[in-house]
Amino acid sequence: MRVCGVGIKAATACLAIVDFSDGELSYQKLGEKKLELKDDADSANVRSLASSIESFATQHKIDKFVIKQRQKTGAMASGGITFKIEGLFQMQKKADVCFVSAQALTKVSKTNFGAIPDSLARYQNDAFLAAAAFIQKNENG
Amino acid sequence: MISFKIEEVAEVFRESVEMLSKKIEFTKIDKKAVSGFVLFGKHQILNDEVAVKFYHTTAGVSPEPQKLATLKHPNILRVNDAEEVDDDFAFFVAPYCAAGDLDDLMCLGTLGVKEAIDLVAKVTSAIAYLHSEGFIHRDLKPQNIFLTEKDEPAIGDFGSVIVQGAGGYTISLTKHSLLYRPPEDILYNHFHQTGDIYQLGILLFQLLGGHLPYDEIEWLNSIQTKRYLNLHFPENQIFAGECIEKKICGGKLLDFSTLPKWVDNKVVALIRKAVRVDPNKRHASASDFQIALHNVKSKVQDWQVVEEWAVTRIKGLEYRVLIDENSRIQKRRVGSWKNDNTFDGESIGEAVVFVEGKI
Numbered sequence: 001m002r003v004c005g006v007g008i009k010a011a012t013a014c015l016a017i018v019d020f021s022d023g024e025l026s027y028q029k030l031g032e033k034k035l036e037l038k039d040d041a042d043s044a045n046v047r048s049l050a051s052s053i054e055s056f057a058t059q060h061k062i063d064k065f066v067i068k069q070r071q072k073t074g075a076m077a078s079g080g081i082t083f084k085i086e087g088l089f090q091m092q093k094k095a096d097v098c099f100v101s102a103q104a105l106t107k108v109s110k111t112n113f114g115a116i117p118d119s120l121a122r123y124q125n126d127a128f129l130a131a132a133a134f135i136q137k138n139e140n141g
Numbered sequence: 142m143i144s145f146k147i148e149e150v151a152e153v154f155r156e157s158v159e160m161l162s163k164k165i166e167f168t169k170i171d172k173k174a175v176s177g178f179v180l181f182g183k184h185q186i187l188n189d190e191v192a193v194k195f196y197h198t199t200a201g202v203s204p205e206p207q208k209l210a211t212l213k214h215p216n217i218l219r220v221n222d223a224e225e226v227d228d229d230f231a232f233f234v235a236p237y238c239a240a241g242d243l244d245d246l247m248c249l250g251t252l253g254v255k256e257a258i259d260l261v262a263k264v265t266s267a268i269a270y271l272h273s274e275g276f277i278h279r280d281l282k283p284q285n286i287f288l289t290e291k292d293e294p295a296i297g298d299f300g301s302v303i304v305q306g307a308g309g310y311t312i313s314l315t316k317h318s319l320l321y322r323p324p325e326d327i328l329y330n331h332f333h334q335t336g337d338i339y340q341l342g343i344l345l346f347q348l349l350g351g352h353l354p355y356d357e358i359e360w361l362n363s364i365q366t367k368r369y370l371n372l373h374f375p376e377n378q379i380f381a382g383e384c385i386e387k388k389i390c391g392g393k394l395l396d397f398s399t400l401p402k403w404v405d406n407k408v409v410a411l412i413r414k415a416v417r418v419d420p421n422k423r424h425a426s427a428s429d430f431q432i433a434l435h436n437v438k439s440k441v442q443d444w445q446v447v448e449e450w451a452v453t454r455i456k457g458l459e460y461r462v463l464i465d466e467n468s469r470i471q472k473r474r475v476g477s478w479k480n481d482n483t484f485d486g487e488s489i490g491e492a493v494v495f496v497e498g499k500i
Contacts, residue, residue, distance in 0.1 A: 030425075030429070031424055031425035031426065031429035031433075032424075032429045032432040032433050032436070034432075034436065035432055035435070035436070036435070036436045036439060037439075038439030038440070039439050044259065045435075045438070045439060048259065048262055048435050048438065049435060051262070051263070051266045051431070051435075052262075052266075052428070052431050052432050052435045054266070055265070055266045055269035055270070055427065055428040055431050055432075056269075056428045056431075056432065058269060058270055058273045058428070059269045059272060059273050059426050059427060059428040060426075060428065061273070
């Protein structure tokens with residue numbers, strides 16, 4: 001199974017692809033690890049991001065996108081653009097989309113399953129942990 | 142019906158053409174296509190203008206013609222019909238695009254920076270799809286990308302498409318447009334997926350206004366030109382071809398100094414990466430390249446060419462820079478243009494830097 005973890009902050013979605021087979025996780029190196037939506041008022045730009053997500057899912061044969069959940073309300077609520085980006089991931093038809101909580105990321109990070117690979121860029125940590133948390137949860141039923 | 146002499150069509154294709162003529166009223170033949178020839182006509186039942194391309198195939202390397210008809214992407218021209226003629230040739234039927242191709246679009250003038258990036262990003266999304274289906278295009282150039290009725294770019298020539306081999310590349314047995322051939326194709330007859338990215342890089346360079354001469358003699362230096370002129374056909378063409386191949390293999394095909402001064406260095410860096418001589422140092426995949434195009438688009442200033450001016454908008458003000466050795470700047474919020482006398486430079490490069498300094 002090929003899972004792409006997604007961590008969305010401000011106007012940027014960070015990506016990390018993780019393959020899972022025979023009980024082993026393996027992180028796949030990516031050329032472009034970030035998708036940005038700097039001008040969300042420009043419809044062409046939003047469509048361009050949607051197309052980029054679809055191409056990414058198609059070409060990398062992603063089975064599932066796993067997005068780290070963010071707060072929608074309160075003092076720690078995430079910005080509106082993050083939810084716009086999230087919607088674009090949900091709109092693409094190439095791969096399923098599901099969510100994992102911030103607590104699940106913390107939990108998996110304390111296990112071997114969530115050991116951060118050396119080649120991972122720091123800003124990809126949440127994306128990797130989101131993928132690892134989803135896989136661990138699925139493994140344990 | 143065929144409104145030209147059937148003798149103009151090579152004997153091997155006549156049976157197919159006559160069979161197709163029961164459905165299509167053929168009006169024109171174009172024999173200049175590099176890897177085959179094209180017939181134009183009107184589908185009598187659908188009442189659509191169509192183009193029929195006959196092309197050379199290689200068993201085990203070219204995709205089944207019928208497979209082309211299953212390709213579905215908004216930036217790939219829909220193939221209505223496709224069949225084998227014999228073991229060596231096949232044809233496909235696709236809609237005729239009256240708006241022409243990207244070469245025609247470039248003839249109308251230089252495109253805006255973001256418009257050019259957008260066009261290439263859309264073609265790249267089609268290539269990402271083709272790659273995911275196990276194909277490599279090999280002949281991405283302005284003449285093979287058409288504009289649909291909705292002004293969307295669509296890849297419209299599949300005569301060069303091959304099935305990707307197990308090693309991530311395919312031995313390239315047929316040759317396509319020399320200018321767009323990646324170095325590894327010239328040196329080793331290897332065509333990788335990143336060969337398509339190389340061609341997309343050249344396409345972006347051209348759409349942004351970079352100079353890529355189509356006349357072979359323009360590629361030669363003064364000594365080479367002298368020798369070229371002393372040779373007869375076909376030796377002169379072979380010689381010019383070898384000179385161009387050396388440039389391609391040395392990574393010197395694109396002269397980046399010909400790009401307009403308003404093309405941002407971030408875009409230039411992106412093109413440089415796409416056209417690296419070493420295929421492993423290019424963008425790893427078409428989707429990588431598409432993401433890079435998408436991300437860079439929001440980081441660069443958009444400039445449009447309007448007559449002899451380069452025009453941009455910053456914080457509600459419109460600025461225009463005269464495209465001339467002695468440049469000047471004018472600005473306006475609404476109404477008539479006024480000279481910006483705070484600019485004391487001369488060159489267009491200085492003028493662009495001055496205007497972008499107001500961001």
